[in-house]
Amino acid sequence: MQDAALHIGLIGMGTVGTQVADRLLNRRDTLRRRAGVELLLKRALVRDVDRQRGIEVPAGVLTTDPSALLDNPEIDVVVEVAGGDEPARSYLERAIRSGKHVVTANKVVMAKHGPELLELAGEMNVDVYFEAAVGGGIPLISTFKVDLLANEIQRIMAVINGTTNYVLGRMANQGLDLREAVLEAQTAGYAEADPTEDVGGFDAAYKLAIMASIGFGARVHPDQVYREGIEGIEPVDFRYARELGYDVKLLAYAARDGEGQIEARVHPVLLPHGHPLAAVEGPANAVYIEGDLVGPVLLQGLGAGGRPTASSVVGDIIDLARSIHRQVQNRAAFEFDPDVRVMSMDEVRSRAYFRCHVADRPGVLAKICTVFGEEGVSIASAIQKESDDVSAEFVVTTHPAADAALRRTRARIARLDVVDAVDSFLRVL
């Protein structure tokens, strides 16, 4: 460790790595304030230093030589976002053996070799962070690691593979068959050229193995996760499922019983309409956890993609920096910017809904609408209904306007002689 900085070696500069580097290089002040130390990107291991990546990397950072990171005593933490089993696993082991901390987004390595790496890290007195290895930007590991620590976790249910969820959604809603839906997912950038890892349930099984290991406090190897993909599902199954009251999802399911027995499985499943996971659409991911004290918790977000994954990776780096540089404790997580101004409600703009009782005679709506016009509030929709012989109910929704103008409008309308009362005034999101 050199002075007050954390020196970072990054392995991989693809979609995720580029976003990680971009944030480290272009938000230095913010990150320094939050981490308590400077976060310095020293070296980044790539296959081709000349490839265009859309960000400016300082000269001398890119390298094709693993030793420039792994055997470099200046590097404090190795951040691995290359993915795949080897050489990533060997790199991480080598980094740990050299006394470096590790942050990784690698689900394959963490699912297959996580416990061994964590044990080795314990011996070497370094730390391993891997929030991004499960569910991209969803705050999962920290939830298990901190928030649910007081609980015995009973069940984990997850829609954790965005590709299959997108594909199943297209099959359900457009009646496509699997081949057509996968083709569409590939075009939309949600599926790889070879979709086996996703369609066959392998990706979900890796993620479930990690979640079950942490949630239940027991080693669950991906080979111990029962796995079926979505290959066998035909369009007609969606019709029967709907008829019976179900949606079809690829579900990752794990449970622990009172005798310390664990079941862990990934397969397509019929989920009842109204189940919290049935509403998870497209590339979104969601994890439903049941703890004995907290009850049910649902976490939802973008499970993959460069930016959400980079969010978790950089969050881990900051967390690690704080944990190393002990001067920064919990309370330092709360920086208060004195330059920020809280707006008055008068300035805040929103849409609004007015409901009023008006006299049922000619010219009334014109009078009301004139007030809206004079206050610069534009009407989006209007409904008028008779309520009795002499009065009618008039409902208006508006386009966005400053709240002061909306409230002036409300007061002025209430004072009109043709208006009995503004019965209701609600904002619209």
Added chain:
Amino acid sequence: MQDAALHIGLIGMGTVGTQVADRLLNRRDTLRRRAGVELLLKRALVRDVDRQRGIEVPAGVLTTDPSALLDNPEIDVVVEVAGGDEPARSYLERAIRSGKHVVTANKVVMAKHGPELLELAGEMNVDVYFEAAVGGGIPLISTFKVDLLANEIQRIMAVINGTTNYVLGRMANQGLDLREAVLEAQTAGYAEADPTEDVGGFDAAYKLAIMASIGFGARVHPDQVYREGIEGIEPVDFRYARELGYDVKLLAYAARDGEGQIEARVHPVLLPHGHPLAAVEGPANAVYIEGDLVGPVLLQGLGAGGRPTASSVVGDIIDLARSIHRQVQNRAAFEFDPDVRVMSMDEVRSRAYFRCHVADRPGVLAKICTVFGEEGVSIASAIQKESDDVSAEFVVTTHPAADAALRRTRARIARLDVVDAVDSFLRVL
């Protein structure tokens, strides 16, 4: 700090406090393993030591004297779950000034005085944890504090008051008026005898002030949160809202723009059907956060109640213990129990869905159903449809059975001469 234990003084033994004490007293081994030190409940401040609380508290723990905790050098951390502004605020200040760490579930104190307490804690070199002060069991503070650290938070939207959400749900679905719905909520235990704090939006405003302060890194005092309750809403508004494509919710909304301006407001709002917060029903709470890197994140859980709140409080205590006793680092969060056994899929029980093509002649269904019966798999529902002149489609869902029996059934049916193929076999949740 005495030897390898964290000595806890608990303020308040109501619904939450009882659950906190119960977990501390009755899960000592588990908590010790997770915290790295013993968590010892030394004293608990109550109004009446003789009240029945449904748990056994060791002799000498209960006290009515605040000094027995606050001026007791043996106490390392004061855990406050009494609620309200005073005397809770003074107790916490006194604890911090005596060099004690603080864990609190108090939204009023944290919203009004949080920044001052955090600053004082900084001077005294102690920590303040308050996960339970916002949204009961929802992992919120840790999400802001760790997972979203790499982000600029742009928006926070929350359905964060279970009482009003329950009341609005009853008004929307049963056509009750506000008074009737509040009465029902009181009977169901979801509303206080005096419901003003919830119905008037005060509770939500406190929680939003805390979330906005942390999320945006700026002081947002509850007095700066614009606040309207649900008092003005009438049953007819739900009908118009539905007609226009909206649901009605009490929304806590905060946003920060690029110029460092913050808006923060609590009021009823029309939310479009399909909005992630529109589906939050009854006493559930949900918080929707947008970060510039992670995109949208949705966190959902039980926002109030003794057990979910105790889950967050005890989680904070463990987290604090780890942070004090530095020998326990991140990797220690992962304890692997060697005695746990992962079940084979054969033993796992689930319901199943079979779809097969069968010959369209008498006796076919009897043959198929006999196989189910012989394998001990009980049929829950069956649909048969003609698909052409000579064959028909037959769909069966079953009651729970061992997966081995389900798969044997599938194989035996596929071999029947009256069955063309089992086209689909899916599990049912």
